[in-house]
Amino acid sequence: MPLDAQPIRIAGSRPKKKAATRAHKDNLYARIEETRFNRYVVHDIARYRKYVEDGGAAVYSEAELDALERAGVSDRLPPRATGYYLDLALRSEAVKNLIKARPEEMDDLDGEADPSNQLKYSPVPGLLHKYELCLIYVVRTCSSWCRYCYRSDFLTGKTEKDTASIHEITDYIKGHNAQVDADVITDKPKVREALLSGGDPMVLSNRNLFDYLNALAEAGLEVIRIGTKEMAFYPERFDDNFFQMLDLFHELHPQVLIAFMVHFTHPDEFLRLNEAGEYVTDEAGRFLRNPLVESAAQKLRSRPFVTLENQTPIIDSVNDDADVLRLMQRELKRMGVNNHYFFQCREIEGHRAFAVPVETAWKLHAESQHGLSGIERSRFALSTEAGKMELVSVTQGDERLRAIGGELGQALAEGVVVFRLHRTPFEDRQSDIVIARRNPDALWITGYEDRILYDGRKQESGEKWAALLGALAPELLQAAE
Numbered sequence: 362m363p364l365d366a367q368p369i370r371i372a373g374s375r376p377k378k379k380a381a382t383r384a385h386k387d388n389l390y391a392r393i394e395e396t397r398f399n400r401y402v403v404h405d406i407a408r409y410r411k412y413v414e415d416g417g418a419a420v421y422s423e424a425e426l427d428a429l430e431r432a433g434v435s436d437r438l439p440p441r442a443t444g445y446y447l448d449l450a451l452r453s454e455a456v457k458n459l460i461k462a463r464p465e466e467m468d469d470l471d472g473e474a475d476p477s478n479q480l481k482y483s484p485v486p487g488l489l490h491k492y493e494l495c496l497i498y499v500v501r502t503c504s505s506w507c508r509y510c511y512r513s514d515f516l517t518g519k520t521e522k523d524t525a526s527i528h529e530i531t532d533y534i535k536g537h538n539a540q541v542d543a544d545v546i547t548d549k550p551k552v553r554e555a556l557l558s559g560g561d562p563m564v565l566s567n568r569n570l571f572d573y574l575n576a577l578a579e580a581g582l583e584v585i586r587i588g589t590k591e592m593a594f595y596p597e598r599f600d601d602n603f604f605q606m607l608d609l610f611h612e613l614h615p616q617v618l619i620a621f622m623v624h625f626t627h628p629d630e631f632l633r634l635n636e637a638g639e640y641v642t643d644e645a646g647r648f649l650r651n652p653l654v655e656s657a658a659q660k661l662r663s664r665p666f667v668t669l670e671n672q673t674p675i676i677d678s679v680n681d682d683a684d685v686l687r688l689m690q691r692e693l694k695r696m697g698v699n700n701h702y703f704f705q706c707r708e709i710e711g712h713r714a715f716a717v718p719v720e721t722a723w724k725l726h727a728e729s730q731h732g733l734s735g736i737e738r739s740r741f742a743l744s745t746e747a748g749k750m751e752l753v754s755v756t757q758g759d760e761r762l763r764a765i766g767g768e769l770g771q772a773l774a775e776g777v778v779v780f781r782l783h784r785t786p787f788e789d790r791q792s793d794i795v796i797a798r799r800n801p802d803a804l805w806i807t808g809y810e811d812r813i814l815y816d817g818r819k820q821e822s823g824e825k826w827a828a829l830l831g832a833l834a835p836e837l838l839q840a841a842e
């Protein structure tokens with residue numbers, strides 16, 4: 362069946378084939394143990410009140426809880442956190458700011474219901490296919506919810522995104538790859554990687570997780586990524602039973618690499634804090650790490666088929682500090698975690714309460730690179746509909762150049778921003794750039810769309826220069842048309 366003739370499945374009508382998936386694996390399941398975790402997840406405001414009454418960490422005052430109820434923050438995203446993370450929040454302002462709802466989230470709900478138009482890239486429910494990598498929604502929750510969550514539409518069910526059916530996605534991947542091999546599909550590469558996402562795959566049981574890993578490996582994938590913040594929210598999840606399952610998977614599929622895409626937002630989530638919330642160091646001044654996170658990281662790193670990569674947004678009042686970003690990159694690398702991306706906060710509904718302006722975030726990230734070695738550095742990027750756009754530079758302007766006049770004079774006087782298409786679904790536009798006149802207030806790429814001088818996202822050369830040509834010499838543009 363051609364891919365564009367796939368039947369449309371209504372969200373929530375996921376075929377239930379779990380029994381069939383597992384029928385032939387009973388002998389394998391006997392080797393997978395489950396742990397009954399008690400994450401003590403506090404969800405929504407009434408549960409917070411009860412949690413505090415019962416002696417839990419009082420991260421909110423009564424007055425704050427009243428204000429949250431009046432503002433109706435739960436309509437956007439109910440507050441949710443593990444007992445472990447709330448205890449940590451008592452010793453860390455950054456952690457507190459990440460997990461605590463703010464009434465001002467409701468002041469301006471401007472933003473995208475479906476960030477970066479992801480549904481456009483969803484050929485079957487629960488799967489996004491943009492690159493040689495597929496993203497798969499495997500679960501609709503995390504053990505805690507970041508207030509800036511860029512998947513909040515999925516967690517709360519506001520868009521029609523659904524969790525994936527293992528059979529549907531593996532059928533799709535195998536069908537797509539067969540059509541690439543047969544040259545029926547020529548504009549997209551074979552799927553080699555999958556990212557298990559959601560929500561957080563690490564809240565699934567070991568057997569559920571194994572089902573996805575095993576099915577994707579059997580479909581011929583080379584790399585399976587697991588996108589997770591569980592090392593910060595509940596590191597005890599990485600226990601012996603989990604590693605037993607992971608080792609069983611490796612025994613069956615020794616050629617498949619597992620990449621843990623971890624999500625640490627601030628060093629307080631993985632460095633050791635004393636009761637006063639200060640970092641603890643050894644006699645040589647080296648930072649010590651939170652023992653639970655350290656144990657999880659060490660066990661992951663000890664497996665040669667595993668890599669660890671960190672990615673996180675830069676968020677107001679959480680990690681918008683160059684020194685914090687620098688320390689994070691240094692110490693993550695020392696813990697064996699690669700610094701993959703720092704992201705601009707996505708243009709989700711309510712993003713104005715969390716987002717740092719694009720150019721400010723770039724400057725913080727650029728400053729944080731000073732004093733880092735080559736292996737500790739990272740990129741700052743926006744994850745847009747056109748792919749990962751790395752913000753490579755923001756130039757100063759020179760007022761004398763305003764005399765040139767027009768759009769060009771204005772751009773040279775005020776300075777420009779230069780994005781690079783680091784990762785894009787369009788083969789012919791890889792590493793092309795986008796140049797736009799500066800906008801220090803912009804919170805997303807949309808803040809530059811009316812200032813573009815050169816647009817490498819466009820396909821034709823004439824289109825790329827159209828905005829500047831239209832401003833400088835509209836008669837040339839008309840002649841070209």
Ligand code: SF4
Nearest residue numbers: 503506507510560590
């Ligand atoms: S861990 Fe990721 S998916 Fe989960 S709440 Fe945070 S940002 Fe959202």
